[in-house]
Amino acid sequence: MSRLFTAASCALFVISMTSVDAKAAYDVAAGQKTYDTTCAACHKGGLLGAPKLGDKAAWAPRITQGLDVLVSKSVKGFQGKAGTMPAKGGDAKLTDAQVGNAVAYLVGQSK
Numbered sequence: 001m002s003r004l005f006t007a008a009s010c011a012l013f014v015i016s017m018t019s020v021d022a023k024a025a026y027d028v029a030a031g032q033k034t035y036d037t038t039c040a041a042c043h044k045g046g047l048l049g050a051p052k053l054g055d056k057a058a059w060a061p062r063i064t065q066g067l068d069v070l071v072s073k074s075v076k077g078f079q080g081k082a083g084t085m086p087a088k089g090g091d092a093k094l095t096d097a098q099v100g101n102a103v104a105y106l107v108g109q110s111k
């Protein structure tokens, strides 16, 4: 019973994720600007446990989650083992698309 429930909620999660993000196309050049103004504060020097831009070893296991999951977590914020990633990097004025672009840039530079 509980296994069935888990499988069903996983499937629901996957469906809701794909319907939101499946067709998302990211603008890496625009993402670099958002990275420079907002994300670099932590992701350049590894502040507060943030994985550094270009640190392939730190990014490899994260990238396996897939870009859409990384974007969704970055928009909502999350508490990980290394530290706290604030929602939208702490800048609530950013749109979800801007955060997505910044993640695409960050990931593209780090693999």
Ligand code: HEC
Pocket (backbone or CB within 6 Å): 034, 035, 038, 039, 040, 041, 042, 043, 047, 048, 049, 050, 051, 062, 065, 069, 070, 071, 073, 074, 078, 079, 080, 081, 082, 083, 084, 085, 086, 088, 089, 090, 099, 102, 103, 106
């Ligand atoms: C205040 C510091 C801070 C800022 C600013 C910040 N981050 Fe983070 N970010 C973190 C920390 C800390 C982690 C690692 C959390 C963990 O895994 O424990 C993280 C992790 C991530 C991850 C990896 C997610 C995963 O599932 O492994 C992505 C992607 C990310 N940040 C994107 C961004 C983007 C895009 C921005 C700018 C819009 C941004 N971050 C700004 C602190 C920050």
